[in-house]
Structure formats: structure tokens, C-alpha cells
Amino acid sequence: MKNPYSDLAPSAFWKTGVVQTDKTLWPDLFVPKFAIEPETRVATAGSCFAQRIRQALADQNMPILDVEPAPEALQEDLAREFGYGLHSARYGNIYTPRQLLELLQDVQTGTVREELIWQRKGRFFDMLRPNVEPDGCASVREVLELRRLHLARLRGLFETTDVFVFTLGLTEAWLHGPTGRCLPVAPGVIAGEYDPGTYRFHNFSHSELLKDLKAIRATLRQFHKKIKIILTTSPVPITATASGDHVLNASTYTKSTLRSVAGEMAMRFNNVDYFPGYEIVTTWARDGMAYQDNLRSIRPEVVADVMAVFLDAYGLRDTQDSARRDAEDPAPAEDPEYLDGQEDDLVCEESLIEALQK
Amino acid sequence: MSKRALMIGNSHVGAYMRALQQSDQDLGIDLECVAAHGDRLQAYTIEDGLFCGNFDDPDGKAARAGRKERARLADFDAILVTGMRFSIFHVTQVFRDLGVVAMDSARDHETAARNGMTLISEALLRRIIVDRLSNALAMDVVRDLRQATDLPIWVMCQPRPTRQVLVKGTRFGTFCSALERGSGAFISETYERLAHETCARVGAHYMAQPPETIDEDLFTDTRFMVGTLRPPFWQKNGRKVDFRHANARYGERMLTHLAAKLA
Secondary structure (H helix, E strand, O other): OOOOOOOOOHHHOHHHHHHOOOOOOOOOOOOOOOOOOOOOOEEEEEOHHHHHHHHHHHHOOOOEOOOOOOOOOOOHHHHHHOOOOOOOOOOOOOOOHHHHHHHHHHHHHOOOOOOOEEEEOOEEEEOOOHHHOOOOEOOHHHHHHHHHHHHHHHHHHHHHOOEEEEEEOOOEEEEEOOOOEEEOOOOOOOOOOOOOOOEEEEEOOHHHHHHHHHHHHHHHHHHOOOOEEEEEEOOOOOOOOOOOOOHHHHHHHHHHHHHHHHHHHHHHOOOEEEOOHHHHHHOOOOOOOOEOOOOOOEOHHHHHHHHHHHHHHOOOOOHHHHHHHHHHOOOHHHOHHHHHHHHHHOOOOHHHHHHOOO | OOEEEEEEEOHHHHHHHHHHHHOOOOOOEEEEEEEOOOOHHHHOEEEOOEEEOOOOOOOOHHHHOOEEOEEEHHHOOEEEEEOOOOOHHHHHHHOOOEEOOOOHHHOOHHHHHHOOOEEOOHHHHHHHHHHHHHOOHHHHHHHHHHHHOOOOEEEEOOOOOOHHHHOOOOOOHHHHHHHHOOOHHHHHHHHHHHHHHHHHHOOOEEEOOOHHHEEOOOEEOHHHOOOOOOOOOEEEOOEEEOOOOOOHHHHHHHHHHHHHHHO
16 A cells, blocks of 8 residues: 555655664765855854864865955964954854844945944954954954954855855844844953843744844845855754753753754755754764763764765765874874863854853 | 173174174173074073073184083073064064054055055954064073073064165065055054063063164164174175174164163
8 A cells, every 4th residue: 555655765764764874974864955066165154063064164175265364474273263264254153143134234234333342441342243353452443444344355255155054053142222233142251241221132033033044045145146055053052041941941942943944944945955963963863972071062073974974965075085084083082182172172152151150 | 890691692693792892882791692693593402500502513603703602591690682583574574464453554444455454453463473573583592591590681672674675686575565555663663562572471671672773663774784794695786785784883782771771
């Protein structure tokens, strides 16, 4: 007797798709809607985890766009500290769709606002990317001019990007009351001071996120008609919640809502795809722990597995090179120092909240 | 009574040694010198209070020039360090591609771009320059000396070059573009300020180039270089010229300032 499931591929069934499958390569888990060729111009943005995606692509010699490359005179560590080489521009981590949408609108209009500056010990910080100048700026004028430069470079980025990879990180955000702008980090964490009259907490709903992502897609298409978007959801749990809920509940809300809205975008639009990195990390079907001892940071070998699935799906992985690297790099995951070092590898404002916990 | 100082450095020690040889007046300082050309002092060691240059001197050239290969730190009242890549040259290079809003040539990002520069923050500029200065061989020596002795350590400013760096054949593009952009005063002030800061971080004092020896911020007045001839030098109109090493007159000014500080 025939039923709607009888002719489906093994990947459609839990037993063959999950229980019995290769849980490293995850065959057919990700079947891309569109190709990424070696010459495709890819840009990345998003939460801390987006830095991993960028690095994996860069390691395969993909032409990852970077419109604000580190000056030649900069050593690598200093460059990272000042937000160079983490994403395709110095926008820092973009945790929410609203943050990205507002950035795109700023690029379109060239808007730079003096109200969006924090102070700390006589130094001035761009509220919309405070972490890219860890020592702050010398003056308001300097903040504004560096932002104008940033926006000018971003116009070039969005006009030339073929594939934009955006990693969704958070639903919770802090909004600046007078301007309504969505901030990447709570006031008082890097600079500024929390004043309930000036800042308000907001936890984005599915419908708000969907609306923002649709607007992002439309805006990106105004820059480049043929742009394609790959959405991913960061598998890194949230550091803290201001929602009043337990952090486990809050994290589950955040990640499931982001996953859901990304899926809906991919279902609705041909030029939007979803990469299931979140699923690869968080599935209980995997052999061994995906997370490090803090239950937040993802083990490096798991990150490598995730990125291998991504690269393999596009036929981009240089497996010979990877095998050679693996051979030269003996079991890094078993070395506790190596694991400790991984946390510092990413530049993550969100983790600062934990550091400031009383 | 004269102070006894140990001078450690490279070819830039010449100005000081000659000043002591040629000066008519008592400069109030006696110098002993451990020096080797370029970076050849990089194999130096400090053990049991003995600074050892560990450089080759197969033909005895250094010895004939009065330079020693080793010196006991306790025999001196102060230690002077000069040259060894702690100089405005390495700072000027940074400004070839980078500018900050405090410079007229980079007052906004469009002006900076027109002048071939990328706008960065003053904070980042400071970190880049401090990094560069801190990585100079001179600073390695100072850091190790600081561990070995409580004596005052003075980093004696390597002189700016003469305007010869603007001339074809001996041209330094970084100085030319700095002059064209009108950035000389900013670069000079930045260098002096960060040189002080970098030295202070490692427990040393910085002796700035005397203002009267400076020509339009970025250069040394030719009067304080004429007569020197230390490699590397260039030919100009069939004559060898040296535009990077100061002469005895410069050394005398610097030592006079130093003596006042040590008194």
C-alpha cells in the first residue's frame, strides 16, 4: 500500500537520517539552494559564532569580502582587539536582525547620530559598535568621522556581495529610548551607564524578527539585486537574560525563535537559505559533548565538523589540506590548554556580561 | 666631578664619542661604550652584572674606535642607550597609510582617502606606534638592563634625518609624503610623546632631540650632521654624504642636557 512517506529519501526518516547516519558528515542534512563558487564574493556578519564561519571560509581561500581590512602596520592580535578581520567589516558582532536592519538603513541614508555615543573616563564610544575601539575615541568628532568611514565602506560591501551569511544570535536587546536604536550590548557593560529612563529592554517576538528579516532582504536587494542570503542560528546559549525568566527558558526561547524565523525565511524566499549548524551542534544524537565545561563554548572539533558540512555542501573543502592539517595538529581537543584558549579566540561582547556578574 | 656613563648602541654612538673627543669644555660626563653596527648587538647578554655585546670584531675595528665588547654595570652612574631602531623613522612609516582626525590631512575620511590614508582612531594609532617602538632592539636592551640594575637608564634620541631624505637617490618616501601633507608637526609631537611613554613603561628616561637641532619638525638641521660619515652613506655629486648620523655638535648638546639631568 502506498503512502506519502513510502518513496521518501533515507534522510526524511529519523532512523536512517539520524540514528544510523554518519554523524560527522551528516549526508543530505544541508542541500544548498544555490551554489557558492570559489570566486563567489561572500560577506559574513552576525553574532560571535559568525566569526567561525568567516574563518572557515577564509581557511579555504574563499574570497571573503573585507571592506575594512587591518592596516598593514597592525599585528594580528591588536587587529582583532580593534575589530579587524572578525567579519566583513568593522561592525562588531551583530546579534539581532533589528541591529542589522538599522545598520543597512544608516548605510542607505548616511545617517550618523551624535546621541549614539557613550562616554567612559573621558573617552567616547560608538554605541552601535563599542567593542571595535576598546580604548574609546579621543573626541565625539572622531567617533562620528570613523562611523562615516564605516558606513561609506559598507555601501561598497553590500553593493558587491553575492552571498551574505548572517548568523542570528539573540532575541533580547537593549534599545536606546531617545532614538529607538537597537544596541549590540547593554549600557554600562563596555561604556555608558544604565539609566532605566533612557534604555529599555526588548525581547523580539517571532513576528517582529520575521518582519525585520524581510526588510533586511529587501534592503540588501536594493544594494545588489542578485544578492543571496544564508541564515544560520548561533548554537551558543545566551550568557544572561534580562527577561525575568530563568536563563535556560530564555535561551531556549531565543534559539528556538531564531531557528524558527530563519526557517520561515528560507521557506518563503528562493534567495534565502538556512544552514543547520545549530542542529549539528545541539542534537542529542551526536557522539560526545558539543560544549566545553562552561556549557556555552563549543568544542573546536565540533566547530570544525559544522564547518566541514557547510563547505562540503558547496564542494569547497580542500580535504587533502584538511587531512594534512589534522595530521600536523595532534588531537588539540584533548589538550586542556588548547580548550581554554578557544574561549579567547572569539571577540564577544555578550560574554562580558558574565564577567561583570556580581 | 664627572659622571661615568655606559653607552650602549649602534652607529649612533659616534656623535657622543666624538663630542667627548672634540669638545673644548668639560661636559661633565665620561663615557664608555659597547656598540656594534646596525643590529649586531642583538646577541647581547647580561650576566652577573656584566653587559656583553657578543659581537664579532675580527679586525679589531671596534676596539680601535674605543668601543668595548663588555662592561660591568656597577662601574657606572648611568646607562645610555641610543639607536637600535628606536627612532622617528619607524614612526613616520606608520603615517604613510594611516591618519587620524587630529591631522589636517586626515580631518575627515574623504580627505584622508584623497591623501592616500585610511582614517583610524588616535587610540589605535597610539597602540601601533607604542608597539613598534617597544619592539625596537633598544627596548629589548633597556628591559633587560632594568632587570639587572637600578641605575638610571636614559634613551638618547636618535636624530631625525636631514632634508637629504627628500632628494632623489636618497629619498625616503615616508618623509616626503609627511612633508607634502603638512603632517610633520603632528608626527614629531606624536613621536616625542610616545617615545617618552614607551621608555617610562620600561623604567627608562627619554632624552628628546634638542629643539634647536630640529629643522621643521621632521628633520635635523644640517649643522648637526655635517662632518659625519658612517655607513650606510650615499654619493652626492661624487661626494659621500651621511644624513642619518649626528655629529659631535649634536652629541655635545645632548650630553650637556644629560649632565644637567644627572647632576
